[in-house]
Amino acid sequence: MKAFKILCVILTILFFGAFLCFAGSGKEEEKASAPAVEKEEAPAPAEDDVYVDEWVIPGINIITGVAAYHGMLNEFGVDLALEEINSAGGIRGKTVRVRWYDEAIQDAARAIAAMSSALDMEPLVIMGPCGDYTKAAMPMAVEEGVYCLSTLTGTDVCKEFQPWTLCFTSEFEPQTLVATDKWVELNPGMKKIVHFINTQSSVWPAIAKAEDKGLHKLGIETVSIDVPNDAVNFGPFAVKALAEKPDGFVFTNHPNGMAKIIIELNKRGWKDNNRMLLSQAALDPTLWSVGEGYLEGVYAWTWYNPVSDNPSWQKLSKRHEETFGVPASFMMVWKGYDELYLIKRAFEDLKITGDPAKLTEERIAIRDYLNNCRDFDGIFGKVDFIDGIRQNPTFLFKIEDNYIANTTILETVY
Amino acid sequence: MSFSLYYFLELTAIFIILGWTLYWVYRIGQLNNAPIAVMAVSAYLCGYALLNWGWPLILAFVFGAGCGILFAFIPALALGRAPAFAMVICTIALIFIMQTVFRNLPWFGGSLGMFGIPKVKKLLLITYCFVGFFGILIYRFDHSRLGRAAEMIFVDRDIASTLGINIYLFSVCLQVMTGTMGAVAGMLYVFTIRTIVPTYFGFAFLLSITTFIFVGGYTTMWGVVVFTPLLWGLTVILPESITALRNIIFGILLMVTLLLRSEGVIDKRFLRKINIGSKLVFMKIFSLFQKIKDVRG
Numbered sequence: 001m002k003a004f005k006i007l008c009v010i011l012t013i014l015f016f017g018a019f020l021c022f023a024g025s026g027k028e029e030e031k032a033s034a035p036a037v038e039k040e041e042a043p044a045p046a047e048d049d050v051y052v053d054e055w056v057i058p059g060i061n062i063i064t065g066v067a068a069y070h071g072m073l074n075e076f077g078v079d080l081a082l083e084e085i086n087s088a089g090g091i092r093g094k095t096v097r098v099r100w101y102d103e104a105i106q107d108a109a110r111a112i113a114a115m116s117s118a119l120d121m122e123p124l125v126i127m128g129p130c131g132d133y134t135k136a137a138m139p140m141a142v143e144e145g146v147y148c149l150s151t152l153t154g155t156d157v158c159k160e161f162q163p164w165t166l167c168f169t170s171e172f173e174p175q176t177l178v179a180t181d182k183w184v185e186l187n188p189g190m191k192k193i194v195h196f197i198n199t200q201s202s203v204w205p206a207i208a209k210a211e212d213k214g215l216h217k218l219g220i221e222t223v224s225i226d227v228p229n230d231a232v233n234f235g236p237f238a239v240k241a242l243a244e245k246p247d248g249f250v251f252t253n254h255p256n257g258m259a260k261i262i263i264e265l266n267k268r269g270w271k272d273n274n275r276m277l278l279s280q281a282a283l284d285p286t287l288w289s290v291g292e293g294y295l296e297g298v299y300a301w302t303w304y305n306p307v308s309d310n311p312s313w314q315k316l317s318k319r320h321e322e323t324f325g326v327p328a329s330f331m332m333v334w335k336g337y338d339e340l341y342l343i344k345r346a347f348e349d350l351k352i353t354g355d356p357a358k359l360t361e362e363r364i365a366i367r368d369y370l371n372n373c374r375d376f377d378g379i380f381g382k383v384d385f386i387d388g389i390r391q392n393p394t395f396l397f398k399i400e401d402n403y404i405a406n407t408t409i410l411e412t413v414y
Numbered sequence: 415m416s417f418s419l420y421y422f423l424e425l426t427a428i429f430i431i432l433g434w435t436l437y438w439v440y441r442i443g444q445l446n447n448a449p450i451a452v453m454a455v456s457a458y459l460c461g462y463a464l465l466n467w468g469w470p471l472i473l474a475f476v477f478g479a480g481c482g483i484l485f486a487f488i489p490a491l492a493l494g495r496a497p498a499f500a501m502v503i504c505t506i507a508l509i510f511i512m513q514t515v516f517r518n519l520p521w522f523g524g525s526l527g528m529f530g531i532p533k534v535k536k537l538l539l540i541t542y543c544f545v546g547f548f549g550i551l552i553y554r555f556d557h558s559r560l561g562r563a564a565e566m567i568f569v570d571r572d573i574a575s576t577l578g579i580n581i582y583l584f585s586v587c588l589q590v591m592t593g594t595m596g597a598v599a600g601m602l603y604v605f606t607i608r609t610i611v612p613t614y615f616g617f618a619f620l621l622s623i624t625t626f627i628f629v630g631g632y633t634t635m636w637g638v639v640v641f642t643p644l645l646w647g648l649t650v651i652l653p654e655s656i657t658a659l660r661n662i663i664f665g666i667l668l669m670v671t672l673l674l675r676s677e678g679v680i681d682k683r684f685l686r687k688i689n690i691g692s693k694l695v696f697m698k699i700f701s702l703f704q705k706i707k708d709v710r711g
Contacts, residue, residue: 064660102660107618108607109425113650116417132613135527139608140417143533160529160609199517200613202526 052354055096057343058118059336060111060128060137063102067131069285070332074130075100076323078336080316085340091347096340103129108136115140122359124352125149125366127339130332132202138165145360147367149339152331154203155389162388163371166342168335169203169280170303170392173210178394179301180214180250183277186299190247190275192221196237196261198253199226207279208252215250227253227261238264248275255284259291266294273297274398283329288402295399303392304331306404308380312337316379329404334379341378346370420538422650424606426643427541431599432619433627433638434552435592440632441556441564442581443571444498446589447505447620448489449596451512454615456482456597457604458516461528466521471534479597486593487586494585509616516612527611534605541602548595552635564588622646625664629671631678634685641679 059078062071078098086095099121101114111129115137118126126148129137134153138161141148150158151168158167184190193215197208212222223244225237238261241249249265251258258278266273278287278300287295306317306329313328316337320328328334346352346369352362371388384391397404432449439446460478463469469477489508493501517525534540555561566574567581574581604610626645631637645667649660671679 108611108614109619109622109646110649112421112425112607113418116421117650119417132611135529135609135611136607136614140421144417156526199525202611205525 048351048353050092050094050353051356052094055091055094055347055354056121056123057096057098057340058121058123058126059098059100060103060114060118060126060130061100062105062131063100065105065107067105070105070130071100071102073285073330073332074336076320077316077333078127078340080319081337081340085344091344092352096344098127098336098340103131103133103137105131105133108133111137112140119144119146122356124354124359124362125343125346125370127336127343129153130335135160135202141165145363147363147370149342149370151335151339151390154206156206157202158388163367166370166385166388166390168331168338168390168392170389172207173213175280175303175392175394176207176210176301177214177217179396180211180277181218182396183299183301184215184218184220187248187275190220192223192244192246193248193250194241194244194246195222195224195250196227196241196253196257197224198229198257200229203281204252204279208250211250211252211277211279222250227257229254231257234260234264237261238268241265242268242270248272248277250277250279251282252279255282255287256290258282259287259295262291262298263294274299277301281331283331283404285324285326285330288326288329292402295402298399299396300399300404301394301396302331303394304334305380305393305395307397310379310381312379327403338376338378342370342373342376345373345376418650421606422643422647424538424541424602426646427538427545428599428603428606429623429626429642429646430545430638431548431595431602432623433630433642434548434635435595435599436623436627437632437635437638438552438555438592438595439585439588440627441561442567442585442588444493444496444501444585445505446493446501446592448486448493448508448589449592449599450615450620451505451508452482452486452593452596453600453603454509454512454516454612455485455600457600457610457615458522458528460601461531461604461610462522464532465528465530471532475601478601479594482597482600483590483594486596487590490586490589490593493589494582506620509620513612513616523610525612527609529609531604531608531610533608537602537605544598544602548598549635549639551591556635625668628678629668631675631680631684633677633681636685637678637680 059074061074062068082096082098085091090096101117102110103114104110111131111133115126115129119140123146126141126146128148129150130152134150135157138148138150142161142164145164147164147166148161149166150161151166153165153167153169155167155169155171158165195208195212198204208224212224215222223246225240227237231237234257241261242265251261255278262273262276273295274297276298278298280302282300283302283306306327308314313334316334317328320326320333346366350362350365350369352366354362370385373385375382376385399405432453435449436445436447456478459481460474463474463477464471489504493504496504516522522528555564563574563577563579563584566577567579567584571581600615603614607614626642627638629637629645630639630641645664648663652660652663675681
C-alpha cells in the first residue's frame with residue numbers, strides 16, 4: 001500500500017511537472033510572437049510591416065529513436081544558419097527561432113503528433129518532416145494549406161503532396177543513369193553485379209530500380225540481395241553475394257550495412273574495391289566509423305558535393321570537424337541550413353508580415369515562390385528549384401584515406 | 415478544437431481499442447498480437463476498395479472489416495490451443511509476414527504505400543462510438559458467466575476443462591472478436607492518417623500498446639482506458655528541451671510500475687477499493703444531508 005502511494009505521488013508529480021513545463025513553453029511562444037504593432041501604438045503600421053516580434057518556425061525533426069543522430073546533425077546545421085542570420089539582423093529585422101517537434105522514426109503516431117503540434121502554431125511554413133513517415137504527417141499539412149520543406153523525402157513521396165512540399169532530391173532515374181554509366185566506364189568488363197538493397201525503406205528501392213535500369217541498359221546482369229534494417233550478422237550476405245561470382249557490387253541500403261558488408265567481403269578475399277558503388281545517402285558518419293580501413297577505392301555517387309570549396313560549406317564543414325572530429329559529409333548537416341536560407345529569401349522577397357489576417361495569402365505566396373525559386377544561393381552555390389524539386393548535379397567520388405577524395409570525377413547537371 | 419487535441423483524442427481512442435484487443439485474449443492467458451496484422455489487412459483492403467474500385471465508404475468499411483474477421487479466424491483455428499509463449503511468437507511472426515506481403519505486392523503500392531485515402535467527416539465521433547460499443551461489449555463479457563469462465567481458464571486450464579469450459583472454442587471466439595476490433599481500429603487509423611504504408615502496422619505500435627496495457631493493468635479493462643491517455647499524452651506534451659528523454663521517462667515508468675505492481679496500476683483490488691471508497695463517500699454525503707435535514711427539522 002505504501003509503495004503504491006509512493007508510485008502515485010511520483011506519477012502525479014511527473015505528469016503535472018510535464019504539464020507545467022508545457023504550459024510554460026506555450027506562454028513563452030505566445031509572448032514571443034505577439035504582434036509588434038500592438039506594443040508600439042504610433043506610428044501607424046505600413047501595409048508590409050512585420051507583425052511579429054520574432055519569427056518562430058516549427059521544425060519537425062528526428063530527435064529520438066534509432067536515427068536520432070540525423071536530427072542532431074540537422075539541428076547542428078540549423079544552429080549555424082540561425083547564428084548567421086540573427087547576427088546579420090534576422091529576417092526583415094526580426095530574429096528567427098526554430099521550435100523543434102520530434103517525429104521519431106518508424107512511428108506514424110509520433111509523426112502525426114509532431115505535425116499537429118506544429119500546425120497549432122499556425123505557421124507560415126514548416127521545416128520538415130524529414131523521415132520515412134512524412135507520408136503520415138503530410139496529408140494534414142496539405143489539408144491545412146501549409147507549405148512543408150520535407151526536403152529529404154524522396155521525390156516519389158513528395159510528388160503525392162505537391163505543390164505543398166519542397167524536395168531536395170531530384171528524380172532518381174536521370175541522376176542514377178549518369179552515375180552508373182560513369183562507374184561502369186571506369187571499371188570495364190563487368191558482366192554480373194550483385195545489388196544489395198534495403199527493401200523496407202520507401203526511398204532505397206526506387207533508387208535501386210533506377211540503378212538496375214542503368215546497369216541493364218549497359219548489358220550487365222544484376223542479382224538483388226535484400227538487406228533488412230535490423231540485420232545483425234552481415235557475413236551471410238557476403239557469402240551469398242560471392243556465391244554468385246559477381247564482377248562488382250552496388251549498395252543501396254543503410255550505410256551501416258554497406259560498411260559491414262564491405263568488411264565481410266574483404267575478409268572473404270574480395271580485393272577490387274573499385275568495383276563497389278555506394279548509392280546516394282551513403283556518406284553518413286556511420287559509414288566512416290564502421291568501415292574505417294576497408295573503404296579504400298570504393299566509389300560513391302551523390303547529388304551534392306561534400307568537398308565543395310564554397311565558403312558557406314567550408315565553414316559548416318570546419319565546425320563539424322571541430323565538433324565531431326571529421327569533416328561534414330552527410331546531407332542532414334546542410335539540409336536545415338539551406339532550408340532556413342530559403343525561408344529567409346522567400347520572406348524578404350515576398351515581404352512576408354506574419355500578420356494572422358494575411359496568413360492564408362502569405363502561405364500561398366511562400367508556396368508559389370519556393371516551388372519555383374531560381375538562382376538560390378545555397379550552401380554549395382547557385383541552385384534552381386523547379387516545380388518543388390531541387391535541380392541537382394550528379395557526383396561520383398572515390399574513397400581514399402577513409403574519406404571522399406578531393407577529386408570530383410563527374411559533374412553532370414540534371 | 416486544436417489539431418493537437420483532435421489527434422490526441424483520435425489516436426488515444428484507437429490505442430484504447432487496440433489495448434482492449436490484447437486485454438481480452440489475455441483474459442484466458444494468451445497474448446495475441448494478431449490484431450495488428452488484422453489491422454494491416456483491413457486497412458489495405460478498405461483503402462484499395464475506396465481508391466481503386468471507387469466503392470462508397472460504408473461498403474469499403476464493411477468489406478475491410480469482413481476480410482479482417484476472416485483473416486483473424488484462419489490463424490485462430492490453429493492458435494486456439496497454443497500455449498501463451500507460442501502464441502506470442504506466432505502472432506508477432508504474423509505481423510512481419512503481413513508487412514512483407516504488402517511491401518511486395520505492387521497493387522498496394524509496395525514499400526511506397528497508398529496515398530489519397532478520403533477524409534471521413536466526424537471521424538472523432540465515429541471512433542468514440544466504436545470505443546463505447548466495444549467497451550460495453552467487454553464490460554458485459556467481464557461481468558457475465560463468460561467472464562468468470564475466462565478467469566478460470568487464466569487461473570488453471572485443467573480445472574476449467576473439468577468445469578465443462580471448451581477452452582479451444584473460447585480462444586477461437588475471443589481471437590475473432592479481437593480481430594474484429596483490430597480490423598475496425600486499422601481502418602480508423604488509416605482514415606486518420608490517410609496514407610497506408612506496411613511499416614505503420616509494425617513493432618512500434620505493438621510496443622506502445624503493450625506498455626499501455628501492462629502499466630495500466632491487464633486484469634481489468636479500465637487500466638487501458640486510464641493509462642493510454644496518460645502515457646500517450648506524456649509523450650506528446652513533453653517540452654522540446656526534454657523530448658530526447660521521452661524514452662527514458664517511459665522506461666522508468668514501466669519499470670517502476672511493474673516492480674511495484676506486477677498486475678499493473680489498476681487491478682481488481684484497486685477497483686474494489688474504489689468501489690468501497692465511493693460507497694463510503696456517498697454514505698457520508700447522505701448522512702450529512704440527513705443531519706442537515708434533522709437540524710432544520
